[in-house]
Amino acid sequence: MAGTNENKRLCMRGRPWLWLILSLVGVVLDQISKWLCVLYLEPVGSVTLIPGLLKLTYLHNEGAAFGSLSDHRWIFMIFSTVAIIGVTFYLLFLSEQNRWLRASLALIISGGIGNMIDRISLGYVIDMIDFYGIWPYIFNVADSFVCVGAGMMVLYCVMELYREYQQGKAAPSGEAPSESDGEDQ
Helix, strand or coil, X not given: CHHHHHHHHHHHHHCCHHHHHHHHHHHHHHHHHHHHHHHHHCCCCEEEEECCCEEEEEEEECCCHXXXXXXXXXXXXXXXXXXXXXXXXXXXXXXXXXXXHHHHHHHHHHHHHHHHHHHHHCCCEEEEEECCCXXXXXXXXXXXXXXXXXXXXXXXXXXXXXXXXXXXXXCCCCCCCCCCCCXXX
């Protein structure tokens, strides 16, 4: 069993492009959800799934997150493009060999690309998830990927800081902590 897990780790470590496949799957899921939204939800506008909590509501979002920057669409598109390219470059060439970090980057990339496809092809982003009982904004699957990926990245950073702190406490005063500790967690 241990050999099998080690083989999987080496496969993912040596082939960061596999994480781009995860991003592609996320983009496809986002675009399918938006296609279904246009097909079935646009004609009716809104469908309540859980009364007082969750609806699917068809919405054109011409701005950034939560409709902000709607008058500055091109600036936001340029920033998004640079960010997607930067995160992709980091994922492929610079990120350490940690599945948690790479999964978070892959989610951020997929969400960014999913919304960018809408902005380029439609001029707006299709939103549909409406927690109307607790959250005033309507969002989509791509937005969820970006937020979950960013949350995972923050958690990863906190865990790494804590690990480094613990290693610093445990190391004798003259020794530096080993760089290989904590890889591929």
